[in-house]
Amino acid sequence: MKIIQSFWTKPTYHNSDDANARFNGGWPNQKYAFYSFALSALTINRFYNQNELHTDDRGKELFNNLLELPYSDIHTNLEKINNYHPKLWAFGKLVSCADQNEPFMHLDNDIFIWNKIPYDINQYDIIAQNIEVNFPGYAKTFKYMLTNFDSVPNELIKNYYKNGKILAHNAGCIGGKNNDFFKELYKTAQDLIENNQHHFPNIDVGIFNTIFEQQLGFAIAEKNNLKVQYLFENIEPNFAEIIDLSTVPLFSKFIHCIGFAKKSIFACEQIEARLQYHFPEYFKNINTKLHRLFPDQGFDIKIEPSRLQNIFNFYDFVENITVEKLLNTKFVIQKDCIIDFNAEPVTIQFTIPYNRKVDKKDLVGWHSILLYFLEPVSVQELYDELSQDEDFIKRFGENITNFKTKMLSFVLEKTLLLEILQPEPIKVLQSI
Structure with a gap:
């Protein structure tokens, strides 16, 4: 099965102080965004021969020419959505998944793996990272949508009232063999966005992304009676089970630095150290280049040698x-x-x-x-x-x-x- 990743540059380079925006990919600065992109692709490539990137022209320049990451193919199909609002950071993923016509898995570029992902393609139509039940954040924006939006997909409304709670599947890892599901999700989300853009000033658009990507995805999967395999069961709202970098590779073989986790200086330190530890030659070469091209992004500030040695000893x-x-x-x-x-x-x-x-x-x-x-x-x-x-x-x-x-x-x-x-x-x- 092939892996795909996506990177729509417009949200990344849209400077915003919104806590749920994706300026610098959600990392404190561009340095750690670059390290995350690299560590994600390189760890994936240790287990999968086919890892394709879906991006735009600017993204191809970044990943292919600047970061020199060994993707099996780079597509610039996200160039076609550059007229959309820059805070719609999940939309590029929906486009990328909808463009697939064979079984695949999409992994966010803040996911790092130490083993293959065990998707049972014979038993399940799609795979998702985990189910979310009444997770914080959805309710306020969803309530506004139900009350004020010009139109809301019937799937969302029926699913909410049928179950009496907000159900979503986390799409950090998402994919499967049912390509029709992803095409339907993209088209439904596109209509939801285009019919209600004038409401964006009144909502948290960052949370709106999780609704049209994850809550809507759950609702469409349930409507179509699809069998969903969840990579993790009973994930806590703080996602402690998948952000534990201390237990790699003994217990944690799948790390997702989801949202708030990127703000942790400890996570930033560990991403930098892991890249340097597992891929030393790549780190040395790319760090020299990035230091020269982005002198204000802290590439000259390194982990203290004694601290780095302690980290490597621990690894x-x-x-x-x-x-x-x-x-x-x-x-x-x-x-x-x-x-x-x-x-x-x-x-x-x-x-x-x-x-x-x-x-x-x-x-x-x-x-x-x-x-x-x-x-x-x-x-x-x-x-x-x-x-x-x-x-x-x-x-x-x-x-x-x-x-x-x-x-x-x-x-x-x-x-x-x-x-x-x-x-x-x-x-x-x-x-x-």
């Missing part, structure tokens, strides 16, 4: 360990962290690795578990102890079965992102 660590061995690896709080037992609640003081600023956190909730790491302890030992604690069992309830996985994620995050923990007896993550 080496998780790349070469099994889950079973990791469960039995002891971790301990770094010596330069300060626990204040006189504070109420107890606090931990530490230095943030990426900017060397001192920070402090209350040891409450999940962070209270850090107190168990004053002495070296493994996740398996901690689980064995806490699973016998009645108060703990009451707190976690039926989620106790997922505790080990969540604890491993917590420990790896505190090791990689904040350097609060380090594995014992391995000393490779100590600050230089």
Whole structure:
């Protein structure tokens, strides 16, 4: 099956302070947008021979001539929609998917993979990343649409009143064998847009994108009785399950830096480090070129060498360990962290690795578990102890079965992102 990606440049270069706009692809600056485009395409190419880009003339210049990414083909079919509103950032994807006449999967260019995506083409008409049920953001704009729009697709209205809630499928990963679905979705969304453009000043157009792409897509799929395979089940509204860069590749083999995740300086740091770690020659060559062409985008600001070495050591660590061995690896709080037992609640003081600023956190909730790491302890030992604690069992309830996985994620995050923990007896993550 072929992979396609799309990039309509008009939304990316439309400067907007709208939180749901796509200036710089949603990243803090163009530097991280470039790194994301590259890491996405390069990780996909490790598992798929055919990865095509659908873009416009400006996008072809960017991806082919500037970023030099090895797409199997680059189409400029999005040139035909440059008369549309620049905040309609999802429209280019709908056009790209509607142009397909064979099975495909579209992956956003902020998706990074460490394995093939297991789409069962014999059992399912389409595949989507996950289902969204009453996720925040949709309701206000959808209510305005129902009350004020000149026309709203019947599928949207019927689906909403039939189910009594807003249902959508996240289209970070979207595709399948039913090409007619994507053609119908594009045409219906196009009519919805063109009939109601005069309402754009009164709505959050960014959220409107998720409605005509994802909520409408769900409604049309249900209307046509299509079988949808979801790549992930029971995704939380904060998308924690698919933005966990700390557990790659042990647990996380599909990362989607969705929307708000791009704003995290930790995510930006990890995208840059991952590109440099997995594709060092590409990173070196492209960074030199980008530094020269975009001197104001921070390409001369690099991750501090000692920090980068710690990150690379961590990557080496998780790349070469099994889950079973990791469960039995002891971790301990770094010596330069300060626990204040006189504070109420107890606090931990530490230095943030990426900017060397001192920070402090209350040891409450999940962070209270850090107190168990004053002495070296493994996740398996901690689980064995806490699973016998009645108060703990009451707190976690039926989620106790997922505790080990969540604890491993917590420990790896505190090791990689904040350097609060380090594995014992391995000393490779100590600050230089």
